[in-house]
């Protein structure tokens with residue numbers, strides 16, 4: 001559904017994306033994961049035509065950028081990182097505006113708005129101004145807006161940034177439901193838990209480069225599913241093991257208290273870069 005080959009994006013001497021290649025299949029929920037400045041937002045901005053690539057080839061649903069910009073715009077939905085709703089308008093009016101921009105005929109527009117407000121559990125708030133909404137409600141409305149014209153691909157840039165954990169989980173449920181209906185989803189996140197919960201595959205980016213790509217489980221498996229952690233002065237030492245019994249055997253040989261836990265994407269990132277995905 002999405003093919004990226006050799007994508008490069010430079011800003012006045014700074015390389016934000018340094019030759020990224022990846023393929024995303026129809027129906028996948030794919031995550032771009034990495035710390036601040038890794039190039040995630042820039043990649044999404046190029047794919048959603050908010051900025052032009054310096055080099056590289058991009059195809060979405062068989063259409064090529066930049067030749068088929070208009071056709072691609074018609075089949076993608078975009079939820080940007082920052083709120084860009086019209087706060088003085090009601091939820092319904094915001095969706096109405098978007099429906100008109102996409103030339104949805106009035107009866108279908110109305111039907112679709114009602115359907116989507118109900119999908120994101122805002123049916124009762126359709127007539128309220130957006131400036132009375134919480135962060136989570138605004139984000140849900142932005143998702144509804146992105147879906148109005150029935151896109152084939154949904155781009156979500158940091159969909160839950162700044163939201164509290166409970167609201168985040170609720171949004172994850174929505175995203176999972178969409179994916180269950182066959183939508184292809186590309187999201188960026190620097191929340192490891194988000195990637196582990198939602199994504200069939202992730203690409204880990206660091207300084208504009210792809211440093212690993214696979215399913216979260218396979219990436220963790222590659223390291224060893226179990227981690228033994230033990231204190232070492234100021235620092236924490238750790239070692240990976242494929243089996244719990246081997247991890248327990250090793251922990252028993254240590255003279256200090258050790259913990260055994262499952263490995264996660266954070267461990268993959270630390271192993272590959274020597275750094276953490278800072279929050």
Ligand SMILES: Nc1ncnc2c1ncn2[C@@H]1O[C@H](COP(=O)(O)OP(=O)(O)OP(=O)(O)O)[C@@H](O)[C@H]1O
Nearest residue numbers: 011014015016034035036037038039040041042043
């Ligand atoms: N418009 C711009 N002009 C100049 N430099 C930019 C611009 N946009 C991004 N960059 C730079 O490109 C690099 C990648 O930024 P990008 O926003 O894509 O990272 P990110 O992984 O999405 O991080 P974040 O989670 O902080 O948005 C950074 O070094 C950033 O400073």
